[in-house]
Amino acid sequence: MSQTDIRVGGAQAPPTPGHTSRPWWTSRRRDQLAGYLFIAPQLLGSLLFVLLPLVLVVWYSLHEWNVLAGTFDFVGADNYTALADDPNLGPVLRATGLFSVGLVVFNLALALLLAVLLNQKLRGTTVFRTIFFSPVVVSLVAWTIVWGFLLQDNGGVNGLLDTIGVDGPNWLRGEGSAMLSVIVVQVFKNVGLNMVLFLAAMQGVPAELYEAAEVDGASRMRQFWRITVPLISPTILLTSIITVVGSLQVFAQIAVLTQGGPGTSTTVLVYYLYQQAFQFHHFGYGATLSILLFGIVLALTVLQWQMRKRWVFHES
Amino acid sequence: MKTGKGLRFTAAGLAGVLALSACGGGDEGSDGPANLRMTVWSANEAHLKLLNEIADEYRKNHPDVSAITFDPLPFENYTTTLTTQIAGGNAPDLAWIFENSAPDFVSSGALLPLDDTLKKAEGYQYDDISPATLKLWQDGGKLYAYPFSTSPFGVFVNTDLLKQAGQKTPAELIAAGQWTWDAALAAAGATQRTTGKAGLVIRDFDYKGWDNLSTFWTGWGAQAWSADGKSCGFAAPEMVDAMTALHKAIFTDKALPGPGTTADFFAGDAAMTVTQISRASLLKEDGFGWDLAPLPAGPKGDYAVVGQAGIGVLKRSKHADAAADFLAFLTNPGNSEKLAQFFPPPRQSQLTAETLAKTNPKLKPEQLQKVVIDGITTGVVKPNHAGQAELSQQVRAGLDPLWKPDADVKAVLDGVCAKIQPLLAK
Numbered sequence: 001m002s003q004t005d006i007r008v009g010g011a012q013a014p015p016t017p018g019h020t021s022r023p024w025w026t027s028r029r030r031d032q033l034a035g036y037l038f039i040a041p042q043l044l045g046s047l048l049f050v051l052l053p054l055v056l057v058v059w060y061s062l063h064e065w066n067v068l069a070g071t072f073d074f075v076g077a078d079n080y081t082a083l084a085d086d087p088n089l090g091p092v093l094r095a096t097g098l099f100s101v102g103l104v105v106f107n108l109a110l111a112l113l114l115a116v117l118l119n120q121k122l123r124g125t126t127v128f129r130t131i132f133f134s135p136v137v138v139s140l141v142a143w144t145i146v147w148g149f150l151l152q153d154n155g156g157v158n159g160l161l162d163t164i165g166v167d168g169p170n171w172l173r174g175e176g177s178a179m180l181s182v183i184v185v186q187v188f189k190n191v192g193l194n195m196v197l198f199l200a201a202m203q204g205v206p207a208e209l210y211e212a213a214e215v216d217g218a219s220r221m222r223q224f225w226r227i228t229v230p231l232i233s234p235t236i237l238l239t240s241i242i243t244v245v246g247s248l249q250v251f252a253q254i255a256v257l258t259q260g261g262p263g264t265s266t267t268v269l270v271y272y273l274y275q276q277a278f279q280f281h282h283f284g285y286g287a288t289l290s291i292l293l294f295g296i297v298l299a300l301t302v303l304q305w306q307m308r309k310r311w312v313f314h315e316s
Numbered sequence: 317m318k319t320g321k322g323l324r325f326t327a328a329g330l331a332g333v334l335a336l337s338a339c340g341g342g343d344e345g346s347d348g349p350a351n352l353r354m355t356v357w358s359a360n361e362a363h364l365k366l367l368n369e370i371a372d373e374y375r376k377n378h379p380d381v382s383a384i385t386f387d388p389l390p391f392e393n394y395t396t397t398l399t400t401q402i403a404g405g406n407a408p409d410l411a412w413i414f415e416n417s418a419p420d421f422v423s424s425g426a427l428l429p430l431d432d433t434l435k436k437a438e439g440y441q442y443d444d445i446s447p448a449t450l451k452l453w454q455d456g457g458k459l460y461a462y463p464f465s466t467s468p469f470g471v472f473v474n475t476d477l478l479k480q481a482g483q484k485t486p487a488e489l490i491a492a493g494q495w496t497w498d499a500a501l502a503a504a505g506a507t508q509r510t511t512g513k514a515g516l517v518i519r520d521f522d523y524k525g526w527d528n529l530s531t532f533w534t535g536w537g538a539q540a541w542s543a544d545g546k547s548c549g550f551a552a553p554e555m556v557d558a559m560t561a562l563h564k565a566i567f568t569d570k571a572l573p574g575p576g577t578t579a580d581f582f583a584g585d586a587a588m589t590v591t592q593i594s595r596a597s598l599l600k601e602d603g604f605g606w607d608l609a610p611l612p613a614g615p616k617g618d619y620a621v622v623g624q625a626g627i628g629v630l631k632r633s634k635h636a637d638a639a640a641d642f643l644a645f646l647t648n649p650g651n652s653e654k655l656a657q658f659f660p661p662p663r664q665s666q667l668t669a670e671t672l673a674k675t676n677p678k679l680k681p682e683q684l685q686k687v688v689i690d691g692i693t694t695g696v697v698k699p700n701h702a703g704q705a706e707l708s709q710q711v712r713a714g715l716d717p718l719w720k721p722d723a724d725v726k727a728v729l730d731g732v733c734a735k736i737q738p739l740l741a742k
Contacts (some may be wrong), residue, residue, distance in 0.1 A: 050574035067403040068424035070632060170576045173523070173719065259524060260709075262716035278396050280706040281420075283403065 054294075060287035067281050078288070079288040088272065089266065095179070097269040100247040102183040107243050108236070110187060118195070119202045122268035129199070133192035140189065146254040147185045148172070151257070175265040178258050182266055186253055190246070194239045201235035202228060237308050241301060247298055269293050326562015341410070349382035350635035355398055357389035360597070362545035363658055364387070367646075370654070374645045381638055395705070402426070403559040407630045409639040413461055415624040416527060419545075419702040420454050425629040427460040430635050430643065434462070437644035441663070444649070448501060449662035452697055453626045461626030462647050465659035467592040468622045468691025469517075469531045470683075471500070475605040477587045481507040486588075486609035497535055497561070500588065500612040505569035507587040514586035515571040515580035517597070518734040523575045523719050524710055527699045531557035531590045531621045540711070541740055546622045548733035548740055550711070552725075557615070560719065560725045592623050593687055597677045600721060608683045610691070622695035625659075660688055667692060703739060710735045 072231045076167045081090065113133055118125045135143060150156040151171040158168035171181045205228060213223045229236075254260060260267035260275070267275075273293065277286025328700055358364070364386055371384035387408060389397045395417045401407060402412075413421050421427055435442045449463040465560065475485050483503040489495040504515025521528040530540065536558035539549045548557055565571040573579045573586075580588035582598040590611065599606060611620060627646075629639045646739050652661045656672060666672070669681040714732035717723055 065403075066424070066425040067399050068420060152578065153574060153578075157577075173575045173716075212621060252564065257711075261524070262719075263713050272540075275709060278400055279709065280703070281399055 013304075014310065048262065054133050057287045057290050057294075060284055061291055063284045065121075065283040075284065079284050082285060083288050083292065091264050092267050092269055092272045095264065095266060096248065098179060099183060099250060099266075099268050100244060102179070103159065103247040104240060104243050106183060106187045107191055107194060108239060109161060111191050111198055112236075114191065114195045115198035115202060116228075119199055131197070132195055135189050136192045138189075140252050143189055144185060144253050147181075147219055148257050151181050151185075163242075172258055173262055175262055178266050179264055182250075182257055183295045185257065186247075186250060194243065197235055197239055198232060201232035233306075241304050244300055244304070245297055248293065248300075269296075325624075328708060330594045341370060342625055350385045350409075350638040351382050352409045352635060352639055353387055354384070354386045354639075355389050355394075355401070355408045355410070357391045357394045357414075357625075358414045360658075362597075364388070364656070366654060368647055370651050371642070374642055378638075378641075379649055380655045381635075381642065384642065402630070402632075403574075407632055409633040409635055410627055410629055412464070412645060415452060415698055415700045416704045416708070417459070418626060418700055419623070420438060420704065421628060422453060422460045423702060426631060428460040428631045428633075428640055429460060430629065430640060433637075433640040434459070434644050434647075436509075437641075440644060440648055441665075444663045444665050446662050446664050446667070446693065448693065449624070452624055452700065453628075461628035462643060463624055464620050464647065464655075465554045465594070465625045465663055466695075467594045467624075467660050467691050468620055468687055468695050469590055470579060470593050470691070471609045471613060472580065472589050472595070472605060473607040474584065474587050475607050477511060477584075477604065478503060478512060478717075481587070483507055483508040483587075485607060486612075487607055490609060495609065496610050497532070497612045497614050501561075501565045501569060504587055504613040505565070505571035508570050508612045511587075513584075514573045515579075516565075516588040516590070517573060517579055517581055517586045519581070519589050519591035521577070523714055526715055527708065528590075530698050531560070531611060532562060532614075532698070534619050534621050534696050535611065535616060536561070537614075537616040539696075541701060541736075545701050546740055548737045549675040550714075550732040550736075554616075556726050556729055559729060560614060563718065563723060563725055568718075593660070593679070597658075608679060608687055609682050610627040610686045620691040620695035621698060622691055623698050637638065660692060662692075680696055701740070703742070707736055707739050708737065 008165045010066070017252060061079050063079070064073045068214060118129050152158075153170045153173070155171075156172065161168040169177045170185070173179045209227050209231075213227060248268075249270055250268055251274065252264055253258055254268060254271045255274075258266040260271050269289065270293065273286050273289040275288060289300065341687055356367070357364070361630075367386050371386070375381055394412075395414060395549075396650065398408075398411055401436065431442075434440055445463070448464050450459060450492040453459055453461040453463055466669075471486060473486050474499075478485050483506055484494075484499075486495055486500070489499050500516065506515075518531060523605045527540070532557060533539075536554045537590050538552060538555035538558045540550050541547060561571075566574055571674065579585040581591075582595070582603075584604050592676075593608065596608070610618070614621075627643060629636055630645060635638055646655075649663065649665070652663050653666055655661065656666055658674070661667070669689065671683045673679070673681050673686045674687060715728065716727040717731070718725065
């Protein structure tokens with residue numbers, strides 16, 4: 001439609017002096033206005049609830065805000081100095097890193113394995129796909145609360161282990177086991193989503209490539225590494241970005257299962273930020289921590305995007 | 317084509333209008349009748365019914381107050397939600413405040429001084445309020461919140477379970493002058509071994525809410541920090557003794573359920589529970605046989621611990637004066653007596669077994685005297701300090717290594733003091 005309009009417009013003679021100019025309210029402007037009005041709800045929402053808070057967070061980070069006393073004092077870079085001197089920050093970043101690495105490795109590996117298994121032309125694969133995907137649509141808090149019961153010392157997981165003669169640990173009370181538990185609960189919750197993405201990507205790989213490889217005598221494993229992985233590498237990039245960013249935002253699982261404990265072993269950055277801002281009422285420092293989080297997410301995303309040139313073989 | 321464009325244009329316009337209207341908020345002007353809101357922790361139907369009845373009665377004679385709403389916030393996140401509301405510019409007019417955040421609220425200047433309003437209120441009898449209950453809520457000689465509920469801790473006992481285990485009941489031990497922590501823990505451990513049910517549960521502790529352990533360690537004369545709040549008390553010999561006894565009771569004698577194990581006394585899963593008497597409402601009519609005993613004596617003798625909650629008026633409320641006036645009505649002698657069935661009052665004239673028995677049908681006069689009245693007049697308030705949330709988090713993290721069978725109690729408690737002393741010294 002627009003091409004026709006342009007051609008018709010282009011064929012018109014330029015207005016000669018003395019002629020009245022074209023009306024301002026043209027159909028083109030009307031279309032433009034309609035377009036802007038259509039995006040207005042989304043635009044306003046983004047401005048109000050994304051962009052404005054982002055700017056405000058920077059502003060808050062330069063202030064000491066005492067909510068109860070109602071004071072809001074400019075402190076310059078004090079919160080950033082406090083961030084550099086915070087003795088808790090090291091353990092918090094370590095816990096955050098551990099969680100992210102654990103989640104990304106377990107999640108992507110399991111999702112890829114499930115996708116490979118469920119990509120076979122066998123009876124019943126649809127049922128298994130549904131089963132593995134179903135936790136994705138379950139409420140996160142409900143899922144976590146149920147796992148909280150299962151992981152108690154006298155809970156379902158240890159009950160199950162007991163039947164095979166294994167004395168399970170007190171999952172949520174041991175420093176290592178608590179982190180492992182939180183990671184596993186999160187992996188089981190979301191692995192279905194990555195699995196579906198991998199499945200879709202695998203089904204887009206042309207069958208003739210495998211046929212040719214078989215003719216050449218390539219084993220199934222060789223076909224997987226030489227054909228499947230390179231051709232689904234854009235999806236691996238996408239899922240890894242989504243999973244890394246998601247892992248840095250983990251909150252509900254920590255709040256429900258461990259509250260950052262035992263000790264500070266599961267106090268990840270978002271939970272620490274919540275504690276500082278909403279429990280200890282250090283809103284200015286909380287804002288500073290959120291800027292740190294923003295910086296980390298941005299840096300990791302840019303890094304992954306840059307690295308795609310090295311390991312994404314096939315990008316449409 | 318023309319109709320299509322018109323439709324598209326109208327639809328886009330409507331979408332824009334919808335978006336704008338969605339962003340608009342309600343409007344409550346400061347002029348005109350006051351619309352008061354009070355945040356409370358309880359969503360209990362009976363509690364809210366009584367509060368609403370009192371509010372309705374108040375409004376009959378106060379046309380300047382158009383509505384009084386009680387806004388229940390979840391207990392677990394009560395203070396966090398309240399402060400977030402204040403930060404978001406949506407402060408309530410009146411707020412229920414727990415003892416652990418009392419120093420922060422009272423010293424911050426967020427609350428309206430109440431002395432004048434309460435003293436001037438007709439028939440209020442301000443001097444009837446027990447001075448001991450006011451202490452936490454005063455700063456610089458001014459009262460910033462009314463001690464609405466002073467609820468002592470006691471031990472609820474499942475007498476059926478203790479008898480099944482062949483143990484003496486607390487009533488029998490009290491009669492024999494043997495109601496001590498040693499005896500209570502021995503009975504709890506024996507019940508656990510015999511029946512498989514939990515022995516004694518310190519309710520709401522769950523290896524996180526450590527301030528509830530003050531119901532235990534106060535018997536050893538221990539305290540979380542000194543009275544002036546400047547020195548850590550966790551490494552003191554009294555605390556080490558108390559925590560050693562507790563650690564042994566948990567991991568050696570199995571008198572308390574271990575970490576990560578839950579047992580609900582009111583569901584019949586435990587022989588005894590330490591909790592506030594207001595929890596009596598959780599007892600079922602046709603449930604097990606039960607009793608209520610005062611806290612057992614520790615090595616330092618008899619003692620009592622109380623939990624407190626106050627109601628304050630937020631200074632930044634548009635209707636602070638109306639809110640203070642309503643608070644004076646809510647807590648006058650007549651309404652205080654009505655509320656006593658749920659919230660033990662600070663009024664000395666109402667702290668009699670006879671008065672409390674009228675509204676606490678589940679408790680016997682001697683239980684009310686021993687646990688409630690004696691508790692309120694002699695009780696130590698649960699730990700509270702300015703910046704309690706941060707302190708509390710540090711203590712919880714510091715105590716975590718204690719909840720293992722092979723923990724070095726002294727070393728862990730030294731570690732707690734190392735963590736919190738810099739905060740206390742601030």
